[in-house]
Amino acid sequence: MNPEKNYVGRFAPSPTGALHAGSLVAALASWLDARAQRGRWLVRIEDTDGPRCVPGADREILRQLDVLHLRPDEPPVWQSQRQALYQQALDELAQRSLAYPCGCTRRDIEAALSAQGHEHQRHEERVYPGTCRDGLHGKPARAWRLRCGTEDAPVRIDWQDRRLGPQGQDLTHAVGDFVLKRADGCWAYQLAVVVDDARQGVTHVVRGEDLADNTPRQIWLQRQLQVALPVYLHLPLVLDARGEKLSKQHGAPPLALDDPLAALRTAGQALQLPEVEAGDVDTWLKRATEAWARRWVDAR
Ligand code: GLU
Numbered sequence: 001m002n003p004e005k006n007y008v009g010r011f012a013p014s015p016t017g018a019l020h021a022g023s024l025v026a027a028l029a030s031w032l033d034a035r036a037q038r039g040r041w042l043v044r045i046e047d048t049d050g051p052r053c054v055p056g057a058d059r060e061i062l063r064q065l066d067v068l069h070l071r072p073d074e075p076p077v078w079q080s081q082r083q084a085l086y087q088q089a090l091d092e093l094a095q096r097s098l099a100y101p102c103g104c105t106r107r108d109i110e111a112a113l114s115a116q117g118h119e120h121q122r123h124e125e126r127v128y129p130g131t132c133r134d135g136l137h138g139k140p141a142r143a144w145r146l147r148c149g150t151e152d153a154p155v156r157i158d159w160q161d162r163r164l165g166p167q168g169q170d171l172t173h174a175v176g177d178f179v180l181k182r183a184d185g186c187w188a189y190q191l192a193v194v195v196d197d198a199r200q201g202v203t204h205v206v207r208g209e210d211l212a213d214n215t216p217r218q219i220w221l222q223r224q225l226q227v228a229l230p231v232y233l234h235l236p237l238v239l240d241a242r243g244e245k246l247s248k249q250h251g252a253p254p255l256a257l258d259d260p261l262a263a264l265r266t267a268g269q270a271l272q273l274p275e276v277e278a279g280d281v282d283t284w285l286k287r288a289t290e291a292w293a294r295r296w297v298d299a300r
Helices: 021-036 057-067 083-095 106-115 189-199 209-224 260-270 281-297
Strands: 008-011 040-045 099-102 143-146 156-161 165-170 178-181 204-208 231-235
Touching: 008 021, 008 204, 021 040, 021 204, 021 231, 021 260, 021 281, 040 057, 083 099, 083 143, 083 178, 083 189, 143 209, 156 209, 156 231, 165 209, 178 189, 189 209, 204 209, 209 231, 260 281
Parallel strands: 008 040, 204 231
Antiparallel strands: 099 143, 143 178, 156 165
């Protein structure tokens, strides 16, 4: 084994409900990777999106993790208590003209895009047309956006994932100037996650593959804020019987914890770990860590 002395990993759930079989896989994978590399493992409650948070879900998630013996090495943090840090980062970006205020409503953006001849397809990501890049044109500021290159100088992000291999995205054309602070005053996930990963010294991000397409935005933001880039591992999602991502939105039931060992075994199967002989949670976690190390650490 090749221990990473300074390894810091994290699990960063949004408290939109209790842990379910899918989110347990993300929690377990990040815990196993940290343990397999003799690192520290942190838990961060991502409650910046106030309207989506469910009261009490944070406490329930922490209780579930505790029952599963997935215990953080430091007290958990709540993003809602870290807003001054996000403001500081935004101020810095604004001072350097890397971020700018935007006065566009959704309707303004639609209108500008169709004036440019873009027919909007359902589920297609809207690329901000750049209306407020050079000023608000008399409109009041609503959101804050980050500049992501121009037609003449597009930004391309190339990055490496431990499972997916080399990845790349033309950020300018696929995403455009994205939101750092929303019109409703909530901090955007992208900014909060990057500021916190940097502040908490996170060296390794292990999370579900559904978040992989956020990574280029986060890497661009890390570069703009001149902070260290973590190493990324995006894992396959747990699908339900219809082949959809197991999620609270799709009605995944909260994890039953009357048998924590069985819950861990199921999560281990989703991670394609070999069957582990164990009669109790701590033995299972220890053996699963060894299996994880063989698969994801020693084989590097
Ligand atoms: N809070 C995000 C979620 O629950 C995960 C953030 C991350 O791991 O980067 O989907």
